[in-house]
Structure formats: structure tokens, C-alpha cells
Amino acid sequence: MSQNSPSDSIQPETLGVESGLEALRSSPSFRGPVEPHEGHDSNDHIALIHQTPEEKFAAAIPFVEQGLERGERCMYIADEHTKDEIVSVMRTEGVDVEAACDSGALTFHTKQDTYYRNGEFDPDEMIAFFEETIEDTLDEYTGLRIGSEATWILGEEADIETFMAYEQQVNELFGRTACTALCEYNRDRFPATVIREVIRTHPHLIYDNVVCQNNYYTPPEEFFGPDQPEHEVERMLNSLYDRTTATVDLREREQELQQKNERLESFASMLAHELRNPLQIAKIYQQRATIDDDPAAAELSTALDRMEEMIDVLLVTARRSDSVIDWEPVALADVAADAWGNISLPDTATIDIKAGHTIESDVTHLRHLLKNLFVNAIEHGDEDIVIRVGDLPTGFYVEDDGPGIPEAEREAVLEAGYSTDTDAIGLGLTFVAQIADTYGWEFTLTDSANGGARFEFRDVEITSDD
Structure with a gap:
């Protein structure tokens, strides 16, 4: 993982929801569209509502890691877990914690040196503290990213209503500065009345690995204004209509x-x-x-x-x-040899068939699939290309030692009409992907051991092995 490199000439920008949730949205572990709330400036204040440490760290660690990669300063305010516990999880997930801490890009804090730095929680004092921290941060980093375990407010010192009013002030501050925050709430430790207020005061939520645009979010001017009930009724009606x-x-x-x-x-x-x-x-x-x-x-x-x-x-x-498929037991090696013998080949191209599976398929479809893979390898490889066909535990693979397919192009090459050859119609790999989909096979395009292309097919019904 790359660490931040401080910039000498930083142009402060307001960090929006894209910067705050980009890592989570791109992760296969998370689901849900993330869009800014129209008409509201604060789109960078996120509530993580979790019930297990694993669920919390699945969001918190990528959030911090992405900040480090983007050249931001990351503050983590620990309370529910110790610093050592958090550092251990970060290391396990591949974060170079020592380098980040040594450079100052990653710092750990407690409630005593943040929320209770003067002996008691004072919302105005905390807002001033964050404003000063953001200003100092921008001298060296592209922005400030905060992860905060919120269990500290369960103590006798904290007043829940005061804290929620503070959360609304944070929305206004983060909406106009280069700062984004992930507030972490353990649902099992907070009363339902508190979780309800958390939902109302955060523009975006993460719950059960789903990133949610929060339709229940109430802007500060509505939350504390004299017309709050009327605004809430309007919001409820609009939500029902929109859904x-x-x-x-x-x-x-x-x-x-x-x-x-x-x-x-x-x-x-x-x-x-x-x-x-x-x-x-x-x-x-x-x-x-x-x-x-x-x-x-x-x-x-x-x-x-x-x-x-x-x-x-x-x-x-x-x-x-x-589709009506004529299912029958088909020897993969025999069909591969037949497909190889029915295409135009350079004299130096070779095939290495090590497949022993007999699978349920339609011989015509399987032969067409293999022929398209062979032709694709030959058209894009050297004349002495070697193609291999072999078994997988639940399927088979076809690979070559050619130039391979760059990761950035692997989705595009499966689309109809895509081809790097101006004389080709670009349907060969499209047919391969669609046949796999029709049969219910799991299809993966990756690199071979020699750097070429490797096509893997899993969840194939295997009837016997040689």
C-alpha cells in the first residue's frame, strides 16, 4: 500500500461523499448506490452502525487506508477498542501502520485528548479544535479524515442531546472544509432512541455492509428549527412518494x-x-x-x-x-483436439491437452467455445504460441503463453464488437462468455503462469475423470 507524500502546494478542496465512500463503494463487500443529497452541502459525514468488531473494521479499515493512499491525514479516535487492537487489525489488512505513524499521516487519539481535552465535553470547543486541526493539516496534507468510535458518549459525563446537537454542527463544518468523518456506533450498546437520532443526523449510513443514502437525514436548520414537525411530515410524505x-x-x-x-x-x-x-x-x-x-x-x-x-x-x-441444450457426457480432451484440428494454424503453434474430465455439455457448444479461445490466442500471440487445456476441481481452464489481456481491458474484451483487430468482428470472446452464462458456469479471465491469458470455467457438472 502506498503511503501519503505531502505536497508543498496544496489546493484545499471540500471533500465530498466521493472521497469518503469511494473505497467502500468499490469494494465487493459493500452494496448500495452512493449519491449526494441534493440541496444539502454536508455529504461527507458518515455513520457506521455495526454489531460486531468484524463488521466495524470491514468499513473502518478501508476508510482509513484510502485516506492514506490519497495523501490525507488520518485521525483515529479509539474508545471501544484499544489502540493495539486497532493497529493489529490494520496490519492484518495490509496497512503499513508504522510508516504511516512515523510520517504523521496516521495518528491515534482517545476521548481525553479530543472530546474531553478540557475535562468535559464542550461542543463549541470541539468544533474549534477540529477547525484548527483541519487548518494545520492542510499545510502538509490534502485533507483530514477522521474515524471515531462513539461509545465514549455512553458515560455519565456525556449528554446525548448535547452530543446530537454537536453532530449537526459537525455537518455544517465538514460541508465547507476538507474533512470527512466516519462515526462508529455499536448498535448493541446504544439505546434505540440514540440510534434513531444518529440516523437523523448523518447524511449517509453504513449498515450490514450496505452503503445507504440516508432518506431520514434531517438538515440542522430543520432539525432544530421551530417548524421541525412540519418539515418532518413533509420529508415523510416525500419519502413515501419517492419510494x-x-x-x-x-x-x-x-x-x-x-x-x-x-x-x-x-x-x-x-x-x-x-x-x-x-x-x-x-x-x-x-x-x-x-x-x-x-x-x-x-x-x-x-x-x-x-x-x-x-x-x-x-x-x-x-x-x-x-435454451434447449442437448446435454450429454463429453470428453473435454477429445473435443479440444477436435476443435484444434479444425482451425487454421501456424506450423509452430502447439497445444498441450491435459484434461481428463468428462463433463455434461452439448458437444457443438463446447467445441465452438474452445475454437474461439484457440483462435483468439493465435490471432493475438506469436507464431510459436503454446495453448494448454487442463482440469480444475470443478471445471476446466484454457490458457496460453501469449501477451495476455491487461486487467483494465478484461471486461471490454467480452463485449460484442470489441476487437483490437480492425478486420475482426469482435464476437469470439462474447460467445465464450455468453455460452458460460447460459450453462451456469462461473467464468473468470485472469493471467496464466507465463503471463498470457487464462480462461477458467467452474461449477461445471463433471461426470467422470480419466
């Missing part, structure tokens, strides 16, 4: 998508039917015109067979889960 219209819109979009899919399947079936008729006529005339040992006739026959196979694949990929 209902969103549900209706979603159902309408689902129906529209279903209708489009049905039209696509109908078109594919019609197209396949229209293509089969002239194809059969061409095959009849080809058979009549065949002359023994005529290479042209043999090439024509191969081309027509390939067209018929592509029509079959077109149907199965268009219909997906509703």
Missing part, C-alpha cells in the same frame, strides 16, 4: 427489458430459420458439385458446417436460460 414512484419505475423498466429480450429471442429464431434455408440449399449444390480430392469443395464444406454451427450457437446465446 412508490421508484418501485413503479423499476417494474416498468423490468417489463420493458423483458419485452426487449423476447423480441431479441424472436428475432434470433427468425434469423436462424431464414439462414438455415439457403444454407441447406448451398449444401445440396455443394454435394452435387463435389469432385474427389477437390480442395476447394472441401473448404466450402467446412465453411458451410461452420455457418451451421454458428447458427446453433447464436440461438443458445440469444435464448440463454430458456
Whole structure:
């Protein structure tokens, strides 16, 4: 993990929700769209409501780690856990804690040197403390990031109502400065009445690994204003209206998508039917015109067979889960050898087949899948490329020792029409991905041991092994 490098010329910027939740939103552990609240400036004050240490650290550690990588100063105010416990978890997650602490980018604090620095909790004093800390931070760092365990307010010294009023002041401060904060609340230790106020005073929430735009957030001017009940009623009605219209819109979009899919399947079936008729006529005339040992006739026959196979694949990929598949036990090694023998190859290209699985599949579909992978490797590799086909515990793989596919392009290469070859139509890997999806196989594109491309297929039904 890269540590922050202080900048000599920092341009202070207001840190928005993008900076505060970018790491969490990009993590596969978290779900939920994150969008700013329109009409409100404070979008960088986040409440983490958790019930276990694992759940808390799953959010808090990426939050701090991202701040260090972005060149921000990170403050962690510990209370529920000790500094040593937090440091241990950070190390386990790959954070170079020692380097961050030595540079000053990461500091640990307690309630005594922050919230109770003068012996008692004073909201105005704490706001002034943060303002001064942010100002000092911007002399060397791009912003301030705060993680705070809030269990300290459960003591007799703290007044919950006063603290919630302070939280609203924090919204205003963070909305206009280069600071973002993650306030951590243990749901099992706080009364439900307190958690309710926490929800009302934080623009964004994290709960059960879901990042939520908080529709229950009440801006300070409404929370403490004389018209608070009226504003709350208005907010409740708007929330009901928004949820209902969103549900209706979603159902309408689902129906529209279903209708489009049905039209696509109908078109594919019609197209396949229209293509089969002239194809059969061409095959009849080809058979009549065949002359023994005529290479042209043999090439024509191969081309027509390939067209018929592509029509079959077109149907199965268009219909997906509703496709009629002729399931049968298929020896993976035999189909790989057959596919290899039916493509145009440079003399120096080789294949190493170490597959022993017999799997449930349709031989036409599997052969087409393998042929597309072989052709893709040959077209993008050297003439002496080596392609390997082997077993996985629940499936199989195809890999090569070619140049590989950069990680940034791995999603794009599976899209229809994408190709680095101007003469290609860019459907080969699209068919591979769609066949895997139709069969319910888990499909992964990664690097081979030699740096080439490796295609892995799992959750394949294996009937026997050699």
C-alpha cells in the first residue's frame, strides 16, 4: 500500500461523499448506490452502525487506508477498542501502520485528548479544535479524515442531546472544509432512541455492509428549527412518494427489458430459420458439385458446417436460460483436439491437452467455445504460441503463453464488437462468455503462469475423470 507524500502546494478542496465512500463503494463487500443529497452541502459525514468488531473494521479499515493512499491525514479516535487492537487489525489488512505513524499521516487519539481535552465535553470547543486541526493539516496534507468510535458518549459525563446537537454542527463544518468523518456506533450498546437520532443526523449510513443514502437525514436548520414537525411530515410524505414512484419505475423498466429480450429471442429464431434455408440449399449444390480430392469443395464444406454451427450457437446465446441444450457426457480432451484440428494454424503453434474430465455439455457448444479461445490466442500471440487445456476441481481452464489481456481491458474484451483487430468482428470472446452464462458456469479471465491469458470455467457438472 502506498503511503501519503505531502505536497508543498496544496489546493484545499471540500471533500465530498466521493472521497469518503469511494473505497467502500468499490469494494465487493459493500452494496448500495452512493449519491449526494441534493440541496444539502454536508455529504461527507458518515455513520457506521455495526454489531460486531468484524463488521466495524470491514468499513473502518478501508476508510482509513484510502485516506492514506490519497495523501490525507488520518485521525483515529479509539474508545471501544484499544489502540493495539486497532493497529493489529490494520496490519492484518495490509496497512503499513508504522510508516504511516512515523510520517504523521496516521495518528491515534482517545476521548481525553479530543472530546474531553478540557475535562468535559464542550461542543463549541470541539468544533474549534477540529477547525484548527483541519487548518494545520492542510499545510502538509490534502485533507483530514477522521474515524471515531462513539461509545465514549455512553458515560455519565456525556449528554446525548448535547452530543446530537454537536453532530449537526459537525455537518455544517465538514460541508465547507476538507474533512470527512466516519462515526462508529455499536448498535448493541446504544439505546434505540440514540440510534434513531444518529440516523437523523448523518447524511449517509453504513449498515450490514450496505452503503445507504440516508432518506431520514434531517438538515440542522430543520432539525432544530421551530417548524421541525412540519418539515418532518413533509420529508415523510416525500419519502413515501419517492419510494412508490421508484418501485413503479423499476417494474416498468423490468417489463420493458423483458419485452426487449423476447423480441431479441424472436428475432434470433427468425434469423436462424431464414439462414438455415439457403444454407441447406448451398449444401445440396455443394454435394452435387463435389469432385474427389477437390480442395476447394472441401473448404466450402467446412465453411458451410461452420455457418451451421454458428447458427446453433447464436440461438443458445440469444435464448440463454430458456435454451434447449442437448446435454450429454463429453470428453473435454477429445473435443479440444477436435476443435484444434479444425482451425487454421501456424506450423509452430502447439497445444498441450491435459484434461481428463468428462463433463455434461452439448458437444457443438463446447467445441465452438474452445475454437474461439484457440483462435483468439493465435490471432493475438506469436507464431510459436503454446495453448494448454487442463482440469480444475470443478471445471476446466484454457490458457496460453501469449501477451495476455491487461486487467483494465478484461471486461471490454467480452463485449460484442470489441476487437483490437480492425478486420475482426469482435464476437469470439462474447460467445465464450455468453455460452458460460447460459450453462451456469462461473467464468473468470485472469493471467496464466507465463503471463498470457487464462480462461477458467467452474461449477461445471463433471461426470467422470480419466
